[in-house]
Amino acid sequence: MDYKIRGTNIxxxxxxxxxxxxxxxxxxxxxxxxxxxxxxxxxVITFDDVIxxxxxxxxxxxxxxxxxxxxxxxFKTSRKETREISLQMGFPCDxxxxxxxxxxxxxxxxxxxxxxxxxxxxxxxxxSGDIAILGDIxxxxxxxxxxxIYIFGSLRGLAKAGIGKRECEVRALFVQTxxxxxxxxxxxxxxxxxxxxxRLIFKNGKIRINSTERT
Amino acid sequence: MKDKVFCVTSGKGGVGKSxxxxxxxxxxxxxxxxxxxxxxxxxxxxxxxxxGLENRIVYDIxxxxxxxxxxxKALVKDKKTKNLFLLPAAQTKxxxxxxxxxxxxxxxxxREKFDFMFIDSPAGIEDGFKTAVAAADGVxxxxxxEMASIRDADxxxxxxEAMGKPEPKLIVNRLDPVKVKRGDMxxxxxxxxxxxxxxxxxVPEDKSMVAYINRGQPAVLEKDSxxxxxxxxxxxxxxxxxxxxxxxxxxxxFLSKFKKLFGGS
Ligand SMILES: Nc1ncnc2c1ncn2[C@@H]1O[C@H](COP(=O)(O)OP(=O)(O)OP(=O)(O)O)[C@@H](O)[C@H]1O
Ligand SMILES: [Mg+2]
Numbered sequence: 442m443d444y445k446i447r448g449t450n451i452x453x454x455x456x457x458x459x460x461x462x463x464x465x466x467x468x469x470x471x472x473x474x475x476x477x478x479x480x481x482x483x484x485v486i487t488f489d490d491v492i493x494x495x496x497x498x499x500x501x502x503x504x505x506x507x508x509x510x511x512x513x514x515x516f517k518t519s520r521k522e523t524r525e526i527s528l529q530m531g532f533p534c535d536x537x538x539x540x541x542x543x544x545x546x547x548x549x550x551x552x553x554x555x556x557x558x559x560x561x562x563x564x565x566x567x568x569s570g571d572i573a574i575l576g577d578i579x580x581x582x583x584x585x586x587x588x589x590i591y592i593f594g595s596l597r598g599l600a601k602a603g604i605g606k607r608e609c610e611v612r613a614l615f616v617q618t619x620x621x622x623x624x625x626x627x628x629x630x631x632x633x634x635x636x637x638x639x640r641l642i643f644k645n646g647k648i649r650i651n652s653t654e655r656t
Numbered sequence: 657m658k659d660k661v662f663c664v665t666s667g668k669g670g671v672g673k674s675x676x677x678x679x680x681x682x683x684x685x686x687x688x689x690x691x692x693x694x695x696x697x698x699x700x701x702x703x704x705x706x707x708g709l710e711n712r713i714v715y716d717i718x719x720x721x722x723x724x725x726x727x728x729k730a731l732v733k734d735k736k737t738k739n740l741f742l743l744p745a746a747q748t749k750x751x752x753x754x755x756x757x758x759x760x761x762x763x764x765x766x767r768e769k770f771d772f773m774f775i776d777s778p779a780g781i782e783d784g785f786k787t788a789v790a791a792a793d794g795v796x797x798x799x800x801x802e803m804a805s806i807r808d809a810d811x812x813x814x815x816x817e818a819m820g821k822p823e824p825k826l827i828v829n830r831l832d833p834v835k836v837k838r839g840d841m842x843x844x845x846x847x848x849x850x851x852x853x854x855x856x857x858x859v860p861e862d863k864s865m866v867a868y869i870n871r872g873q874p875a876v877l878e879k880d881s882x883x884x885x886x887x888x889x890x891x892x893x894x895x896x897x898x899x900x901x902x903x904x905x906x907x908x909x910f911l912s913k914f915k916k917l918f919g920g921s
Pocket of ligand 2: 673674675697702776777778
């Protein structure tokens with residue numbers, strides 16, 4: 442059984458559990474299989490229209506606890522009941538209306554393409570959906586996505602995101618690059634401009650940049 | 657299996673591949689290991705000069721491939737350093753004279769008889785580079801602390817990955833601590849930020865490098881050379897020893913003493 446995963450707002454990974462694939466054992470298997478991409482990455486598990494039992498949550502929590510590499514951040518759900526159970530068990534749980542998120546263009550429905558390495562000079566990676574790089578994009582490398590690009594490292598090469606889209610984002614832990622292309626538009630940076638915890642959003646035809654530190 | 661065949665490569669030309677190959681090979685031979693240095697820069701042979709063996713060459717790698725002589729017979733024995741052998745490049749041929757399968761065959765026929773083999777790669781990312789890397793268990797990427805060289809090192813690292821080689825180890829060559837301090841040269845940290853490879857050596861700029869070559873005496877044989885010491889350290893790290901990186905800050909350098917004398921910082 443497969444679970445959908447996608448990037449989250451907190452530079453991490455979200456696993457989406459639906460009524461069709463709700464099965465704690467299989468979910469555990471899935472996490473185990475994908476553990477390589479979850480190493481040192483924040484993890485959120487979303488129960489979409491699913492109300493797990495206390496023992497399910499307990500089971501899941503102790504399973505994740507045995508894997509210190511995973512930074513488990515809690516649950517998300519569309520159901521009040523689920524939120525209450527998780528809070529009782531001591532886990533954070535946000536109510537999120539997944540239907541709403543699904544309809545905005547930015548949250549793409551395709552599974553993320555994970556690249557578990559640094560993309561080096563002369564290399565090119567592309568995907569029609571989102572791309573998550575667990576490494577850097579080096580000078581002279583190119584990453585091209587129909588959707589969003591998440592970089593769990595430094596962006597020094599070229600990122601082209603949201604090709605053919607009107608809304609999209611690029612995130613990176615560090616950015617120092619001459620330019621980023623987003624939804625067909627170009628953002629040019631000065632030679633010495635650097636950003637930490639960078640987020641570039643393209644929405645309503647405008648580019649907005651957030652970062653915690655900018656030099 | 658422990659890695660014993662290393663390819664020294666860089667993408668960019670002139671960054672110090674041959675110098676480093678010759679020196680690490682010599683340093684290991686000095687410690688009693690049986691070492692072969694293979695010059696894979698066909699048509700631009702150089703490694704013989706670094707080792708001071710230029711006028712001792714009879715056969716070369718292309719003779720071996722053509723079947724004129726077996727690999728052992730083409731090896732030039734170093735008189736100064738026991739246990740060190742050179743398999744010279746052909747000077748009158750071009751890169752197409754040695755194919756990856758030829759290099760693999762030669763290396764495999766010598767593997768059991770030696771403790772280490774170093775293959776000096778030509779510059780570039782074409783067939784010559786691919787032939788040099790093909791037979792190696794491990795790759796040592798050499799870069800200078802400047803952007804063009806780093807970019808090329810990054811490129812060859814990606815190509816080595818694509819060829820299924822383990823992640824290369826990095827050597828930063830020609831680091832000049834005075835220039836770094838002045839902000840005129842990238843620091844090792846800057847290089848590491850981009851390449852993100854395991855660092856196995858930092859070799860300082862040594863003005864006498866050309867003199868050593870003229871004397872046919874690799875830097876590792878010079879007691880007082882800082883570069884020689886750095887290169888001996890690389891050899892030790894390849895042996896699995898945990899050698900701390902030398903302090904290369906200019907405090908100990910001649911220039912800073914000079915500056916101190918005159919009240920500079
Ligand atoms: N640490 C150093 N300090 C000073 N000079 C150096 C140093 N390392 C190498 N050199 C000098 O740089 C020049 C190029 O070195 P070398 O021939 O080893 O490079 P290479 O990468 O093999 O070049 P090619 O790509 O042409 O094969 C030589 O003149 C050498 O003496
Ligand atoms: Mg050379």
